[in-house]
Amino acid sequence: NAGVMQNPRHLVRRRGQEARLRCSPMKGHSHVYWYRQLPEEGLKFMVYLQKENIIDESGMPKERFSAEFPKEGPSILRIQQVVRGDSAAYFCASSPPSIDEQYFGPGTRLTVT
C-alpha cells in the first residue's frame, strides 16, 4: 500500500489563477480530510468528505474554495482566483470506515506569486 498520495508536491500560481490539489487515499479508505497549514501555525481542518458526499465543511473559507471526492478518482481541493494569503501547505488524510485514525499524505506546498 503506497500510502496517501498527493500531487503536485509543489505548485506555483500567480494571483488570480486557479489551483487544483489532488489526493488519492489509501486503498480501502473512503474518508478524506483536508487540512491547511499556514506558516508558523498548526494544521487547520478544512473539510471532511466521504465518497460523493461532503460531510463537514466547517473549516472551508466561504468563497473561492471547493472540494469533491467523486466515486472514481482522487479527491480534489480547488481554489479559484488564488491570493497571496492562500500560500500554505495543504495536507490530505484518509481513514477507513469506522476507524478514526487518519493517515496523512506528504502535502502540497502552494505558493502564490
Place this chain on the structure above:
Amino acid sequence: AQRVTQPEKLLSVFKGAPVELKCNYSYSGSPELFWYVQYSRQRLQLLLRHISRESIKGFTADLNKGETSFHLKKPFAQEEDSAMYYCALSGGGATNKLIFGTGTLLAVQP
C-alpha cells in the same frame, strides 16, 4: 472553544536527558487526544493516542482531565527523536476532524 495549546516552539535537550512536551487543551466534551510526529522529510504520522495507553518508541502521554493536559514524556531522549511533534484532539461524533496545536520542534543534541 476547542483549542490545543503547545507553549513551546522549540525544545532542545541533550541525548539521555528526560523530555516533556507540553500540551493543554480546551474542549467542552470528552475529547480523544493524540500525538503526531513528523520526522525530517517524512509525512505526519500518529505516535500515540490516549485511549490506547501504549508506550511507543519509549514515549508515553497521560490524559489529565483536571488540568486539561496531555503532555508527552520520554525518560531518556535519543537523537533519532528529533522531529516536529503535534498534539491534536478529536471530538469524535459524525466527524473525526482533528484540531492541532502549533507544534513543538524537539532537537536532541549529541
